[in-house]
Amino acid sequence: MTRHTNTARRDGRGRQALAGLSTLSILIVLIMGMAFGTGLYVQAGGGLTSGNIPATAPVTHGPMRGGSPVYPEQDIPLRFNHGQHLGLGLACARCHTKIGDSDKAADFNFPTGAVCDSCHGPQHPRPATEPANCGLCHTRLSAGRVTATLRAPKANLNFSHKKHLTAGANCQSCHGDMSKVRMATVLQLPSEASCLTCHDGVKASSRCATCHPSDTNGKLATRSFSDRVMPALVPRGKSSWGAAHDLAFVEDHRGIAKANPSLCAQCHDETFCTDCHAGAVRPMRIHAADYMTTHALDARASTQDCQSCHRMQTDCLACHQRLGMGGGPDSKFGVGSSLRFHPIGWEGPPDSPQSHAFAAQRNIATCASCHTEDSCLACHATTGAARPGLNVSPHGPGFAASMRCSALAARNHRVCLKCHEPGDPRNECL
Structure with a gap:
């Protein structure tokens, strides 16, 4: 008795699902049912019957309009059941016909009235001979007329359905299982956690500006351009690479900023950090205790x-000189003798494994952050009263006869006089 009762209930729900459909619509459902293997067929005299007729999908959430920095408030005064339509074998693209070519978040990808008419009969526009059936889908009516239309502002995202579909994603990848959903809301829009399953820096870019709008300097626009009243866009939840800006983040952000500074730099510039970590506000909070002994x-x-916080000429050099690591009147070639910053043998001999020449050729500005020209001239200047030095040439063999020598001398010959005395035969390119 129970089995027959359940079957009757399923049959009743199936007939109710197709109420109001035209003969052509029922044929469409039949063809799609055969294509998707649902086992649906039309019985003589009308009506849908099968042992696999879907029940009405349960409601997984209450009414929700949204309203966030990413998904603005939306108003969808419609009556719809995704689970019921999917249960009849309809593919997502059957109603969302423009998804395959959609390349912007601003695209209107909701089903149009004309698409609905293909199954529910002509209503948009409605012929004079066709009875009005607006209440089948619309929830706000007055005197038989629709009083409110769908309002869904574009998401504040850079998004392309077309690119995602081409890359192999499907609707379920981002929107989840819609077979258990009636009216879709922002709860069915992609969350950050679902996006990061692919945007991990390997499958797809993990840079925030890939999806979130940015301004002209490359920083994320943390507030909507169109709605300045909305709350600021800040990382929420455990999916934000461990950077959720909750109350604990004030104390814990130092480790995240040190481990992944490029993540912070996508929203913040250096001045944001130095507002707290420079001067008398929090002068030492950015580094751990006793960091001075391990900062090297x-x-x-x-x-x-x-250098994002410290000036090498003032902070680094001044401290190193006070500790005996900088140059002094009795230091050797501008390098302090009590404590060494460079390893033994750093200043020579030439072409040795510890030669400083490799570092100087790679980035001479780093050397200049501590050393002046006198440090270099102590070795590299031409021997003489005006240019006392060790007469160690920084140039390779055959430099005087090279095009490099001629090019440098033609650009600014005074640079050569830093080391070579006037009249020195080596001061001219041969």
């Missing part, structure tokens, strides 16, 4: 950009 490891390995 980070400085050598370039794990962080010291």
